[in-house]
Amino acid sequence: ETGVTQSPTHLIKTRGQQVTLRCSSQSGHNTVSWYQQALGQGPQFIFQYYREEENGRGNFPPRFSGLQFPNYSSELNVNALELDDSALYLCASSLLQNNEQFFGPGTRLTVL
Amino acid sequence: AQRVTQPEKLLSVFKGAPVELKCNYSYSGSPELFWYVQYSRQRLQLLLRHISRESIKGFTADLNKGETSFHLKKPFAQEEDSAMYYCALDSGGSNYKLTFGKGTLLTVNP
Numbered sequence: 193e194t195g196v197t198q199s200p201t202h203l204i205k206t207r208g209q210q211v212t213l214r215c216s217s218q219s220g221h222n223t224v225s226w227y228q229q230a231l232g233q234g235p236q237f238i239f240q241y242y243r244e245e246e247n248g249r250g251n252f253p254p255r256f257s258g259l260q261f262p263n264y265s266s267e268l269n270v271n272a273l274e275l276d277d278s279a280l281y282l283c284a285s286s287l288l289q290n291n292e293q294f295f296g297p298g299t300r301l302t303v304l
Numbered sequence: 305a306q307r308v309t310q311p312e313k314l315l316s317v318f319k320g321a322p323v324e325l326k327c328n329y330s331y332s333g334s335p336e337l338f339w340y341v342q343y344s345r346q347r348l349q350l351l352l353r354h355i356s357r358e359s360i361k362g363f364t365a366d367l368n369k370g371e372t373s374f375h376l377k378k379p380f381a382q383e384e385d386s387a388m389y390y391c392a393l394d395s396g397g398s399n400y401k402l403t404f405g406k407g408t409l410l411t412v413n414p
Contacts, residue, residue: 196347225401234308234390234404235348248401282348291336291394293402295348 194219196285196296204302205273213268213299215283223247224266225293226258227282235282241266242288270301278303306331308393310405317381318413325376325408327365327391336394337367337374338402343387351376351389361385381412 197216205211217224223242227235237250241260255271264285270277280300284293307330317323329335339351352360354367354374365376374391388409392402 227402227404232406234392234406235402237401237403240401250401291402292350292353294350295340297347 196283196294198281198283198296198299200299201297202300202302204304206304207273207275209273209303210269210271211273211301213270213281213283213301215266215268215285215296217264217266217283217285218294221285221287221294222264223286223288224260224264225284225286226266226268227284228252229280229282229298230276231279238268247288273303275303277301306335306393306395306403308391308403308405310389310391310408312408313406314409314411316411316413319383320380323378323381323385323410323412325389325391325410327374327376327405329372329374329391329393331372331393331395333395336396337365338392338394339363339365339374339376340390340392340404341387342390348390381410383412383414386410386412 199214225240226238229235238252239249240247244260257269259267280298282298283296286293309328337354341351342348363378388407390407391405
């Protein structure tokens with residue numbers, strides 16, 4: 193059984209740029225959720241994808257968008273990066289009917 | 305809106321001592337509560353959930369709806385329990401969104 197993987201591990205961007213983060217879900221899982229974890233905070237829900245459609249969204253602006261592919265992998269896109277977007281971005285996969293979420297190692301994004 | 309509060313940012317105990325990590329929540333419905341743990345250099349992982357009523361690694365947590373609490377307890381702490389612990393709430397519905405607390409860093413000293 194393959195666990196959740198994320199890429200890249202870390203990256204540095206400048207304010208105003210765009211970034212794409214990637215996530216491969218655990219084998220057999222059909223749902224992917226994305227979380228933002230700022231330093232010293234708990235993870236904060238961004239959105240969830242199920243069957244390639246957004247299935248719930250947290251309190252994040254539209255410049256945070258996502259995709260889910262037929263193989264259940266997912267992307268998180270952030271446009272017009274701001275300094276406050278600097279955080280660890282976590283991806284979690286699950287089965288929709290079971291809310292036990294399995295987390296990836298995260299992508300550390302630094303916005304300068 | 306739901307909220308999870310972990311009042312202690314840091315908690316330090318000696319090996320063999322009892323440990324209790326506090327978690328309070330606010331939510332008007334019937335939530336499902338979880339404890340997630342992150343050991344050093346490892347990913348976030350589920351420790352236990354209230355509906356399973358299991359004891360994992362000696363830890364237990366009881367959901368107290370009257371006090372809206374879900375405290376995590378272990379009678380005898382071990383050094384390997386040192387980690388970051390997050391309490392989380394799932395409000396239910398069709399999207400299983402977790403609301404996390406800010407976490408408590410537990411250090412178990414020898």
